[in-house]
Amino acid sequence: MGAFKPLLPFGDRTVIECCIGNLLTAGVEDIVVVVGHRGEEIREQLKTLEVSFAVNSDPDSEMSVSIARGVEKVSTGAGALIIGLVDHPAVPPETIKILIDEWSRGARLVQPEHDGHGGHPVLVDLAYRDELLALDPQGGLRALFAVHRDEVRRVPAESPYVARDMDTWEDYRRLHEDVFGVSPRNP
Secondary structure (H helix, E strand, C coil), X not given: CCCCHHHCEECCEEHHHHHHHHHHHCCXXXXXXXXXXXXXXXXXXXXXXXXXXXXXXXXXXXXXXXXHHHHHHCCCCCCEEEECXXXXXXXXXXXXXXXXXHHHCCCCEEEEEECCEECCCEEEEHHHHHHHHCCCCCCHHHHHHHHCHHHEEEEECCCHHHHCCCCCHHHHHHHHHHHHCCCXXXX
């Protein structure tokens, strides 16, 4: 992308602040932010928020390593976790609540979908804690969901933002314009 995604402006906050705000508004109580590259800048940006941090010291690692570092910080008393990606800052809290509601009704792996496209964040029951800690680096979450496909509950989401990544500058610009009606301010 050519820019540090978590700290890009998104409305009147940063991308990462929007992601965390949506989780908090949905009722997520404990948030673990996995940092690595430029982690101190993220810690500084989030210093007023009640979040904890996990460190992935290898910036070239696969996402499975970051997931494992985050899972290591999750309380053993937690029943499930939501894995949210920083490039999904527009997922509304109502969508996150749907994932939690599905889990409370017995679903163990929950993924939102919009127009048949799976998205993020996903909810994983912590009965899968050991598998999350040992995810295949190449297969990642997809492999976990594939192995347990009979237990995956895909739930319809009204928001198209569950299936929209911000992998390029154009993706970011378009998402910002769709959500806020204006181009993002220069970082």
